[in-house]
Amino acid sequence: MFLGLDYNTWWFLVFGAVISGYAILDGFDLGAGALHLFLKKETSRRIALNAIGPVWDGNEVWLVIGGGALFAGFPVAYAAVFSAFYLPAMIFLIGLIWRAVAIEFRSKEPGKMWRLTWDIVYSFACIVVTLSLGLMLGNVAMGLPLNEEKEFTGSMLTFFNPFSIMVAVTTLALFMTHGAIYLAMKTENRLYTKLTILAKNFNIFFLLCFGLTTLYTLLYIPHLSDRIKSNPAYFVFPAIMLLAIANIPRQLKKGNYRFAFVSSSVTIASLLIAVAVEVFPNLLLASNDAANSITIQNAASSPKTMKTLLIIALVGTPLVAVYTSFVFWTFKGKVKLDEMSY
């Protein structure tokens, strides 16, 4: 126990925070990549790449930390989730490979075809990564068929249910909005104007997706709204979420992209929190038999490891926060291309 909560709950919170951090940070990289082909001019594309250039790699590390956090704290869940999502996980990872190398390779040749090829690879990789991330999230929220050994018993087709597909598309829409807002903060003149228009359009796309997915959830997936409905205190979470979502178009209209970025970040976090509140204490719900579910209790490492991990997190997080802020601060302001740029 630590401050009234047991270690497992603490680690659930840490894991959730890391995943939210990843979604917010790499969310704008992936979104910027997904909308890359909407930018037509060579300079625009270069500026967009250099806007994420110094930070995307650090942002991706949050995924590595999240993977390690799950592996260390809840090994049973880590084993079950990734062996269940075998092919979607592989596609997600191969997508991340192509995203990384496309950013690195694109600038290495001046040829038009070379650059166009990498623009396409880059953008598609980001779209595939985002969609598979959303698909996996949707399936985790919904639950998967598990046997008593906590092993997945479904097939590839299990993943392609309407809810998870809707979550995948919503994730893409949200990341594209988030990415466009980030790029708008980092650019000026005509490119800036273009991005402000894109941000508004993507936001409309997101609102449509969000509305449909929410409606579907309320109608067909009761376990994703039960807890909030039955406990008025939890209304604070959807309230924050709706305020954040409503604030995005408001700030976009005002042209205040910093606040818009804060709002889209809060939107991402609050959506994940809403899912976490509903599924807790499950990490992966068994859709066939609730008794087979993977929970923060039956999936957890030993108390000693949990304690060690919390110490590691307590020591590590402030360090990471300090130098991440330092890096973002170093590259603050509008993007300027120089000879070291992509």
Added chain:
Amino acid sequence: MDTEILSRIQFGFTIAFHYIYPPLSIGLGLILVIMEGMYLKTGNKIYEDMTRFWIKIFALIFGLGVATGIIMEFEFGTNWATYSKYVGDIFGSALAAEGIFAFALESGFLGILLFGWNRVSSKVHFFSTLMVFLGSMFSAVWIVVANSWQQTPSGFHIVGEGLNARAEITDFWAMVFNPSSMERLLHVWVGAFLAGAFLVMSVSAYYMLKNRHLEIAKPSFRIALLVAVIFSLAQLFTGHTSAEGVAKNQPAKLAAMEGHFDTAAVADMYLFGWVNKKTQTTTGIKIPGGLSFLLHQDFKTPVTGLNAFKPEDRPSQVNSIFQFYHLMVAIGMALIGLSLYAGWQWKRGRLFEKKWLMHLFVWAVLLPQIANQAGWFAAEMGRQPWVVYGLLRTSDALSKNVKAEQVLTSLILFTLVYATLFVLFLYLLNKKIKHGPVLHTIEENKISENSRRENPLMNQ
């Protein structure tokens, strides 16, 4: 083929491909720290141009390391679910520590290293280079700790039985400082330094032969040669302590490395040879009793042989382990010879006159790479049939719900993707090398004639 062999091939393939890059990043990182440190110390602009050139090569290598590395963390879960459940308490902790202490440091400061030249002061930039280098060193710490725990588990106890058995930490520091982790860490670090040093010497030797960029190539070569001389010799010691550790902790592995079957017999040391598993004989050029001497300082003391272990408890691919191990050792010796000879020629002032030597160095970049790979293959194959030595068998460690077709699909995907990446990597690396460094400062350089004279790396 069944899921086990396919999963092993996939893991071996993806980790071996990944391992081309991190040792180069670590080794080149060290050399960047030296170069940029020299720039800070002397203010000589040549060091600035040099650093900036090698940063560009570093970026490409680092990029591929990141791209291929992220797969590794998730492959435990996708293909080795039972293993993940078994070791999560321990292995997961090491990975989590790697993420937060090493990768975050490395990737955070990488942005400044690559793009911050005009945005931060030269001291802050140097600090970032140092942090990226330290991050990559720390990342080796945690990965080697995790792997060494698989070789020599300690600081844990087993909870549960049969399918639900798993290892839990009882002593975190005993897990970190398990019997093999420190000696193996040093061995890995030094192997990485050599990989970086020989890359720098290879590219510099190429410029020398083409008579281009000499003002960058010569000092780069000297810095790297210094690193190579020191660490090729150091590798002799880390290699020796590692071998002693293997003898003590994993006698079956050591026996396989030297093709030694009979426990009652004196153990020979081979320069090269061939193991016939059926007849249990090893033929080749050997120092009779050499292994006995190495371990016990006596040519007559018997050494535990493979036959001391039940067939199902010892590695089966004895000849491969023998060959990988001997390849690594032979290359290690060759690197010492090459580095010392080049160092001696440097002392005589004739280093860059010898064309054949430069030709040799152009290709010698492959040697540490091959030795690093061979060493890991010997270490990992020698641990078989265990994934955690003496505790968990590789055949029991699989994801039970993953089918052979799925693994085959992903293996084909990885093969295609990695083959493409490798071709592109070589193409771009070659292009960068051909393009060469950009000299900003030839004029200013004349002014710093003084620092040039005081500095042995700049002489000739």
